[in-house]
Amino acid sequence: MINFHQVRKAYRVNGQDIPALQPSDLQIARGEVFGIIGHSGAGKSTLLRLINRLEEPSGGRIQIDGEDVTALDAAGLRRFRQRVGMIFQHFNLLSSKTVAANVALPLKLAGVLSRSAMETRVAELLARVGLSEHANKYPAQLSGGQKQRVGIARALATEPKILLCDEATSALDPQTTASVLQLLAQINRELNLTIVLITHEMDVIRRVCDRVAVMDAGVIVEMGSVADVFLHPQHATTRRFVQEAEQVDEGELHDDFAHVAGRILRLTFQGQATYAPLLGSVARETGVDYSILAGRIDHIKDTPYGQLTLALTGGDLDAALARLKAADVHLEVLR
Amino acid sequence: MDALTRLLHSLLPNVDWAEIGYASLDTLSMLGGSLLFTVILGLPLGVLLFLTGPRQMFEQKALYGVLSLLVNILRSVPFVILLIVMIPFTVLVTGTSLGVAGAIPPLVVGATPFFARLVETALREVDRGIIEATQAMGASTRQIVVNALLPEALPGIFAAVTVTAITLVSYTAMSGLIGGGGLGDLAVRYGYQRYQPDVMLVTVVLLLVLVQILQSAGDKLVVHFSRK
Ligand SMILES: Nc1ncnc2c1ncn2[C@@H]1O[C@H](COP(=O)(O)OP(=O)(O)OP(=O)(O)O)[C@@H](O)[C@H]1O
Ligand SMILES: [Mg+2]
Numbered sequence: 001m002i003n004f005h006q007v008r009k010a011y012r013v014n015g016q017d018i019p020a021l022q023p024s025d026l027q028i029a030r031g032e033v034f035g036i037i038g039h040s041g042a043g044k045s046t047l048l049r050l051i052n053r054l055e056e057p058s059g060g061r062i063q064i065d066g067e068d069v070t071a072l073d074a075a076g077l078r079r080f081r082q083r084v085g086m087i088f089q090h091f092n093l094l095s096s097k098t099v100a101a102n103v104a105l106p107l108k109l110a111g112v113l114s115r116s117a118m119e120t121r122v123a124e125l126l127a128r129v130g131l132s133e134h135a136n137k138y139p140a141q142l143s144g145g146q147k148q149r150v151g152i153a154r155a156l157a158t159e160p161k162i163l164l165c166d167e168a169t170s171a172l173d174p175q176t177t178a179s180v181l182q183l184l185a186q187i188n189r190e191l192n193l194t195i196v197l198i199t200h201e202m203d204v205i206r207r208v209c210d211r212v213a214v215m216d217a218g219v220i221v222e223m224g225s226v227a228d229v230f231l232h233p234q235h236a237t238t239r240r241f242v243q244e245a246e247q248v249d250e251g252e253l254h255d256d257f258a259h260v261a262g263r264i265l266r267l268t269f270q271g272q273a274t275y276a277p278l279l280g281s282v283a284r285e286t287g288v289d290y291s292i293l294a295g296r297i298d299h300i301k302d303t304p305y306g307q308l309t310l311a312l313t314g315g316d317l318d319a320a321l322a323r324l325k326a327a328d329v330h331l332e333v334l335r
Numbered sequence: 336m337d338a339l340t341r342l343l344h345s346l347l348p349n350v351d352w353a354e355i356g357y358a359s360l361d362t363l364s365m366l367g368g369s370l371l372f373t374v375i376l377g378l379p380l381g382v383l384l385f386l387t388g389p390r391q392m393f394e395q396k397a398l399y400g401v402l403s404l405l406v407n408i409l410r411s412v413p414f415v416i417l418l419i420v421m422i423p424f425t426v427l428v429t430g431t432s433l434g435v436a437g438a439i440p441p442l443v444v445g446a447t448p449f450f451a452r453l454v455e456t457a458l459r460e461v462d463r464g465i466i467e468a469t470q471a472m473g474a475s476t477r478q479i480v481v482n483a484l485l486p487e488a489l490p491g492i493f494a495a496v497t498v499t500a501i502t503l504v505s506y507t508a509m510s511g512l513i514g515g516g517g518l519g520d521l522a523v524r525y526g527y528q529r530y531q532p533d534v535m536l537v538t539v540v541l542l543l544v545l546v547q548i549l550q551s552a553g554d555k556l557v558v559h560f561s562r563k
Binding site: 052054074077078079080081082084085086088090092093094095096097105106108109110138139140158164 | 462464465467468469470471472473474475478482483486487489560562563
């Protein structure tokens, strides 16, 4: 759906080229929710805005749906942009227009629907985002979450195939964030919409994304399925984001369990394995005792996962390790 | 004559109310006519200044530099000088340099650059994010101006019209100097040249009332169109 071939971007500031995106390759599949995470200034917005050419690439090729968008002329670009919705951190709604008029704006600009068809479509969109009764209000009369819902309805107006989200939840409180993410997940499912979202919160990635790219200083340093990246982070930047999300404090991180006796393991469960009564049966069969040193059980998108750090003592240790290795879990021996 | 008229007559012995009435109408038509043309010419000029300005959609250093210089030159010429310098041009356009018709061209030329700058400033106040969101919808520059920039800047534009209208009121008074007619003309001819302070007082009070009405009407419009 979205293909980047060695795409790079440098901004010209005072006659000097300042690189914001190093040559990068990226493939995003149709219907996927793709997350981009990175610290401030990492180049996330740059990458996202290259997709609908709000920024011109300095090099490389961008293909969307097989079409080379770097080659589009002005008119072609305008038609292409009608097929790509975008929502923003600060919503960017027109304060002079009502909610309904804001949602109708992309339709009016495209100029393909009749007035009554437009009204029907706007009513549909407002119903989808749960704002039907606010149609005639002005944005200033809405809460942040409601404004972002208007933004989403507006972005969906021209039935785009791609939705770009630039920090769409960063200005919202945790509860509102959750409901907006739920709405995004729902439209992704129901409309088979490809969503590219950028954020600096791993939690946002964990809740809605299928795959994720981690950016650092204009480079994609890690990319993969959210479960892989989240549970087995490789790059230092990724590890920091995961720790932030799990609220691991520094003390816990540097605890090497020196005072704990026995073998120390980390087990990672995913999917149905999370619910299998593995530890109890291994303990019974091999006679080892286990104590849980750290752990959490949660969801990545719709998949449950668990990660436990254990100390094993007594019994037949080798048999226990063999049993765990054979089971449907990821095993790391830490000591 | 009843008591009130007698009282007025004894307080303001030189005031000819019929003449005041005609002069007021002249002032209003000069104001209305010049404001209309100022907005018609100044609004596109302001939009052009904005679009070609630094880091805007149609950034054009040379064009912006020329427009900007032209606007600055016209704004730095004292209006009284403009009135005199423009006489040949005014005669060419309206056939006369006197009366309401003769006053309008210099008023428009004096106020348009001022109004255009205010429009440019009002447009710059519009959040860049709004322009970006509209661009992302696939809007052309024209569509962005018509559907996003102007509606969003409307309160600022109404404020600009108000300030310009009030500036035009004082300009119309000055155009009395070269026979432009209106209340300013009365103030100069009777109040100043013939030393009739009562005429001066009445004209000044009427001009003050006009300015007050313009300001409060403008403020109402600004508030009405501000949805923030
Ligand atoms: N229009 C621009 N002109 C010059 N430099 C820019 C421009 N836009 C971005 N940059 C620079 O490019 C780099 C990447 O910026 P970008 O906005 O993509 O970062 P980001 O990851 O989105 O950060 P944030 O989380 O703060 O939004 C930064 O160093 C930034 O200063
Ligand atoms: Mg950004």
